[in-house]
Amino acid sequence: MGPDEASTLMQNSRAPVSAPAKEPIPGEVPRHAVFLPDPSLHHIVIIGGGAAGLELATKLGNSLGRRRKVQITLVERARTHIWKPHLHEVAAGTLDVGRDAIDYLAHASEHHFRYRIGEMIGLDRSRRQVHLGRTYDAEGEEITPARSISYDTLVIAIGSTSNDFGTPGAQEFAISLDTADQAVRFHQRLVNRFIRAHAQAGPVRLGQLHVTIIGAGATGTELAAELHRTTRQLVAYGLDRIDPEEDLKITLVEAADRILPAVPLRVAEGATRLLEGLGIDVRSKSRVVEVRKDGVQLSDGEFIPSELVVWSAGVRGPDVVRNLDGLEASTSNQLVIQPTLQTTKDPDIFAIGDCAYLVSPGETRPIPPRAQAASQQSSHLHKQMKRRLNGVALQPFVYRDFGSLVSLGKYTTVGNLMGAVKGKGLMVEGYFARFMYESLYKMHQMALFGLWKVLLLSMARSLTSRHEARVKLH
Secondary structure, three states: OOOOOOOHHOOOOOOOOOOOOOOOOOOOOOOOEOOOOOOEEEEEEEEEOOHHHHHHHHHHHHHHHHOOOOOEEEEEOOOOEEEEEHHHHHHHOOHHHHHEEEEEEHHHHHHOEEEEOOOOEEOOOOOEEEEEOOHHHHHHHHOEEOEEEEEEEEEOOOOOOOOOOOOOOHHHOOOOOOHHHHHHHHHHHHHHHHHHHHHHHOOOOOOOOOOEEEEOOOHHHHHHHHHHHHHHHHHOOOOOOOOOOOOOOOEEEOOOOOOOOOHHHHHHHHHHHHHHHHOOOOEOOOOOEEEEEOOOEEEOOOOEEEOOEOOOOOEEEOOHHHHHOOOOOOOOOOOOOOOEEEEEOOOOOOOHHHHHEEOOOOOOOHHHOOOHHHHHHHHHHHHHHHHHOOOOOOOOOOOOEEEEEEEEEOOEEEEEEEEOOEEEEEEEEEEEHHHHHHHHHHHHHHHHHHHHHHHHHHHHHHHHHHHHHHHOOE
């Protein structure tokens, strides 16, 4: 793609129309221009390019966008997509973002929808406009100005973030793994710590190469196992002044009674035994009250020396959810939706994925923020958009829980598959569980690329993986 083509793709089909001049209102979202869609086409705007948003944009583009039935725009602040359940691998260095990321601009061009870089900062439901904030490059130069995008149907799929519950020091001294950039930043910090420890004149000090992971859900637990392998691989590459048994330590801290509180007890117990067998310090019933530069303070007075801290506890919606023109939000900062996936206050606005709060009929708890739920909602909404355009009543979404799988790196995968025998779960582990875990990602890839391209990608990956470093070092 040449520069002129890329420039053309980044522009709307119509020139920007300046917003009417008026006196500024305190607290109003600034917008320099309003980008208007083709008035002859129904305009679907999808905010968020995670698993739910990107799968939906791709499916709509392949079906309706290809035939010019609708105009589809995906708005995402990042340039590339990484499947969120893989972020712990990025952080550990076993997955290369440069190789595995999907470029939004190229993908949009190939699948008949438009990509616009930006982050939603507000909403005007009366004008049917989404407000986007300015974007900047690494040097602080403005890339795009504050602007607005008009819509006929809006789908909000902005995901979720970890919840530090206002814990002192969490923002300053801990890294979350909500985005690829955060995962890359942690990995770079990890590698730099090891190189610095190897090169320094004195011995490794207490806590210098200790990693404390706060929150033992799927991300935290998987990261602990992955880091056990990759940190030792880093030492094996030649950092021989570091003793992995004496200088390295991984601590997993969980406030609940056990790790993996959202999965069946048998799965959690199996994961705990494996982690403890690796020498990982597993702390349940432990609440963090402060994160400091040199470690973590627990509520019982104990201090864990650690200069590398990952915060993976809690799930909440992004702060912008509270600034969406009166849309109903839950206490966890998620958009409350109806079974049709429409928001309770506006039938023209849908929410899917981790940012959506839906309690299915007959249930008392909301649908969990899992990749399988996001994918199911994306597939359902793709079908419902066709009904919506034809003026047919929308069908309710029905969530199917296929179980929980936890990958503990090369050591094993454990989990349970739901519905195996009359609604009961089937405990799985080992190679079969690993196969099922990897199949989840293959299903995500198939939604984006189709069967044949996924087969070719898998073959190419198997051929090249044996010639690559086991751990990314940069």
